[in-house]
Amino acid sequence: MGRRNDHTREELQNLALRTAAEIVEADGPAALTMREVARRIGYTVGALYHGFTNLDDLTVRLNERTVSELRLALENVNRQTNDSGQRLRMLAAAYLGFALLHTHRWRLVFEHRLPPGQEAPKSYRTHTAALFELVEANLPASACGRSGSEAPIIATALWSSVHGICMLAVSGKLQVGTTASVQKLLDTLLDRFLVEHSAKPRVTRKR
Amino acid sequence: MGRRNDHTREELQNLALRTAAEIVEADGPAALTMREVARRIGYTVGALYHGFTNLDDLTVRLNERTVSELRLALENVNRQTNDSGQRLRMLAAAYLGFALLHTHRWRLVFEHRLPPGQEAPKSYRTHTAALFELVEANLPASACGRSGSEAPIIATALWSSVHGICMLAVSGKLQVGTTASVQKLLDTLLDRFLVEHSAKPRVTRKR
DNA sequence: CACGATATTGAACGATGTTCAATTAAATGC
DNA sequence: GCATTTAATTGAACATCGTTCAATATCGTG
Numbered sequence: 001m002g003r004r005n006d007h008t009r010e011e012l013q014n015l016a017l018r019t020a021a022e023i024v025e026a027d028g029p030a031a032l033t034m035r036e037v038a039r040r041i042g043y044t045v046g047a048l049y050h051g052f053t054n055l056d057d058l059t060v061r062l063n064e065r066t067v068s069e070l071r072l073a074l075e076n077v078n079r080q081t082n083d084s085g086q087r088l089r090m091l092a093a094a095y096l097g098f099a100l101l102h103t104h105r106w107r108l109v110f111e112h113r114l115p116p117g118q119e120a121p122k123s124y125r126t127h128t129a130a131l132f133e134l135v136e137a138n139l140p141a142s143a144c145g146r147s148g149s150e151a152p153i154i155a156t157a158l159w160s161s162v163h164g165i166c167m168l169a170v171s172g173k174l175q176v177g178t179t180a181s182v183q184k185l186l187d188t189l190l191d192r193f194l195v196e197h198s199a200k201p202r203v204t205r206k207r
Numbered sequence: 208m209g210r211r212n213d214h215t216r217e218e219l220q221n222l223a224l225r226t227a228a229e230i231v232e233a234d235g236p237a238a239l240t241m242r243e244v245a246r247r248i249g250y251t252v253g254a255l256y257h258g259f260t261n262l263d264d265l266t267v268r269l270n271e272r273t274v275s276e277l278r279l280a281l282e283n284v285n286r287q288t289n290d291s292g293q294r295l296r297m298l299a300a301a302y303l304g305f306a307l308l309h310t311h312r313w314r315l316v317f318e319h320r321l322p323p324g325q326e327a328p329k330s331y332r333t334h335t336a337a338l339f340e341l342v343e344a345n346l347p348a349s350a351c352g353r354s355g356s357e358a359p360i361i362a363t364a365l366w367s368s369v370h371g372i373c374m375l376a377v378s379g380k381l382q383v384g385t386t387a388s389v390q391k392l393l394d395t396l397l398d399r400f401l402v403e404h405s406a407k408p409r410v411t412r413k414r
Numbered sequence: 415c416a417c418g419a420t421a422t423t424g425a426a427c428g429a430t431g432t433t434c435a436a437t438t439a440a441a442t443g444c
Numbered sequence: 445g446c447a448t449t450t451a452a453t454t455g456a457a458c459a460t461c462g463t464t465c466a467a468t469a470t471c472g473t474g
Contacts, residue, residue: 004422004470012421028320034462044423046464055462110378111318113235128380150395156381157372157395164371165364171317173335174363188357188364192399210439210452241431251454253433262431 013051013061015041020062021105029108032059056114060121063109067127070098070106074134084138085194091134092162092186099166100179107170135159140194158193162186220258220268222248227269228312236315239266263321267328270316274334277305277313281341291345292401298341299369299393306373307386317374342366347401365400369393 007015019040024032034055038045052058077094081087099106114120136155168174169182176182214222226247231239241262245252259265284301288294306313321327343362375381376389383389 009421030320033460035460045462046424047422049463050421110374110380113237113378129382153391153395156383157392160372160375160381160392161368161396162371163375164369165367167317167374168367168370171320173317174367175336176363184360185364185367188360189368210441210450212440212452216452240429242429252431253455254453256432257452 009051012041012043012047016048016051016058017062017065020058021065024062024104024108025102026104028104029111032062032108034058056112056118059108059112060114060124062105063112064121064124064127066102066105066109067124069102070095071127071130073098074131078134078138085140087138088135088158088194089187089190091138092190093183095162096166096169096179096182096186099170103170107167110167132156132159154193158189161189165189216258219248219250219254223255223258223265224269224272227265228272231269231311231315232309233311235311236318239269239315241265263319263325266315266319267321267331269312270319271328271331271334273309273312273316274331276309277302278334278337280305281338285341285345292347294345295342295365295401296394296397298345299397300390302369303373303376303386303389303393306377310377314374314377339363339366361400365396368396372396 016037019037020032023036023040032055034048035045037058038048048058052061074091074094077090078087081090132152132155135158136151139151139155139158165182165185169176169185174182174185176185223244226244227239230243230247239262241255242252244265245255255265259268281298281301284297285294288297339359339362342365343358346358346362346365372389372392376383376392381389383392
């Protein structure tokens with residue numbers, strides 16, 4: 001009791017976040033509770049509330065780390081390839097790889113909801129924005145129409161699509177089981193975005 | 208107390224499920240609790256456990272209804288259009304429309320997780336499969352390669368992508384705010400799948 | 415060494431899911 | 445019509461959760 005000084009306030013937060021990551025990875029998002037974290041790091045529940053305002057706070061800060069890690073992984077992949085089309089394929093593969101390797105943590109990022117009115121921290125959006133820019137930078141000019149002004153829209157559409165495939169695959173809501181077949185879905189999608197995109201067929205278009 | 212017979216066992220389950228839907232729609236997935244449902248339908252918590260084995264069961268059966276409703280909506284749209292390319296665009300628009308209209312219920316379908324080992328009921332998969340078949344049936348032949356043997360893969364890739372865009376949009380994780388701009392993302396995606404798909408560029412392909 | 419600051423505890427509160435004996439009302443048999 | 449079976453419903457209990465907070469123990473400092 002009292003100030004044990006085993007850890008500084010910052011060390012304790014790191015410890016808690018690392019432990020939280022372990023819990024989530026091992027037993028899924030629902031297993032993440034204040035009390036379990038406290039138990040594992042050898043403190044009382046109350047002590048946790050000095051470093052975190054509540055469970056949402058802890059969760060958001062764990063997610064922040066996950067997103068940051070994901071960004072790092074993708075930026076590494078991006079650096080290791082020359083051809084930009086190739087890069088897009090490898091980025092998608094790396095995204096899927098991360099989702100498969102850190103499934104529960106990755107899902108927590110997208111499934112956690114803050115109470116209405118609250119917003120995720122800025123660094124959160126920063127990392128996300130960086131990911132989309134990575135995609136946008138690797139879009140082949142042939143895919144972006146004449147002016148290229150639609151590049152952000154195309155990048156968003158493409159990456160949201162990659163995300164959708166990964167999410168459904170990882171959640172088991174797709175019939176496909178093997179990693180290879182999910183890869184094939186991603187390849188199929190990317191084929192559509194990497195090929196030269198001709199004029200839209202006026203006949204069947206709606207607006 | 209005792210057999211009140213205000214409602215048959217089946218009526219009570221219907222009542223509970225309707226109430227559950229209202230709770231979720233109004234206050235989000237986290238607000239759905241056994242006790243709240245019981246409170247609103249004027250029964251004790253224990254009584255609920257005669258019709259539902261637990262909260263997961265109630266949730267799954269609520270989700271079943273939602274998916275069924277979604278399927279109906281899409282099948283209606285499918286019936287109201289002739290051109291198949293047009294149909295795909297309208298199906299995507301209807302999917303987004305449903306997600307926007309019944310946001311919380313729709314999210315519950317994809318965010319709820321059963322404890323490991325348990326599987327969602329068969330009707331669940333039936334409805335989902337029907338949706339993918341709807342998409343597959345409307346894929347233009349030009350989009351499916353020579354043999355058309357890849358149609359299921361293409362349909363899965365396309366619809367998972369549509370789903371991804373809707374999910375990120377509905378969750379507010381996309382910068383885009385307006386419904387119109389989300390529509391534009393869907394249109395951009397569909398443009399890629401509705402246009403004649405030429406041979407894949409061998410140079411930039413990986414496998 | 416004493417004092418003030420603060421990290422940490424421990425207990426409390428209200429809420430949750432789930433279980434189950436007890437109770438009560440309907441259905442059935444006579 | 446009455447007694448007995450059957451089953452719906454209750455109410456209370458238990459374990460867990462998030463969160464708060466007064467009390468306490470320990471540290472840094474004067």
